[in-house]
C-alpha cells in the first residue's frame with residue numbers, strides 16, 4: 001500500500017493556515033509539515049531581493065530535512081517572486097498562492113474589484129501583469145495593507161484587536177458612493193493568506209456586502225490534482241508545526257481545526 005504523501009506548507013507566519021485548512025480537507029490522509037518563517041515576519045515589509053535571498057535557500061533546507069512530495073508556498077508576498085527560482089532549483093512539485101484576480105474580475109457584476117494584499121504584493125510586477133491580462137474590463141483598485149497580517153497574527157494568538165484598526169485598513173477597498181451606487185466595488189480579492197483568518201470581522205465591518213475571493217479552495221484542488229490518489233493508508237506520524245525562530249508554540253489547541261483536528265507537535 002502506498003504510504004501517505006508529505007505536504008510542506010510554508011508562509012511567513014500563521015496566514016498559510018487558511019490554505020492548510022483547505023488542503024487538509026482535500027487530503028486528510030497526508031502527512032503535514034507547516035513552517036512559519038516568523039524569524040523574518042512580516043514579508044510585506046521586506047524588499048524583493050531580500051525575500052528571494054531568504055526563501056529560496058530556506059526552502060532547500062526544508063526539502064532536505066523533511067523530504068516532502070509537494071511544497072505549497074502559502075504566501076502571496078513570496079509566491080509573486082520566488083516560484084520560478086524554486087522550480088529551477090529543486091525537483092519537488094510546487095504550488096504557489098497568487099492574487100485571484102482572474103476569477104474575481106470574471107464574477108464582478110459592477111466591474112469594480114479591489115485587491116487587498118501586503119504592500120509588497122500590490123507593488124509587484126507579477127500582480128500588475130495579472131491585472132493587464134485578466135481585468136476583463138474591470139476597474140481594479142490595489143490596496144496595500146501595512147498592518148492586517150500582524151493584526152491577524154495577534155487575533156489568532158488571542159490578543160484583542162480593535163475593530164477600528166481593521167476598518168481603517170479595509171476602507172480603501174470600498175470604492176463608490178455607498179449601498180445605492182450601482183457601480184460600487186462588489187468583489188474583493190484576499191491577496192494575503194492571513195486575511196481569511198479575519199473573515200468574520202471583515203464581513204461584519206464591511207460598509208456594504210461584497211464577495212470576498214479566497215484562493216484556498218482552488219489551491220487545495222491543485223494540490224489534490226498533483227498528488228497520486230490516496231492509497232488507503234492515512235498518516236499516523238502527526239502533523240508538525242515549525243517556527244523558524246525556534247520558539248516553542250503554545251497555540252496547539254487553537255491550531256487544531258486547521259490541521260483537521262490533529263494536535264500539531
Ligand code: DGL
Nearest residue numbers: 012015043044076077193
Ligand atoms: N501571508 C503572507 C501573504 O500571503 C504575508 C504576510 C507578511 O508576512 O507580510 O502575502
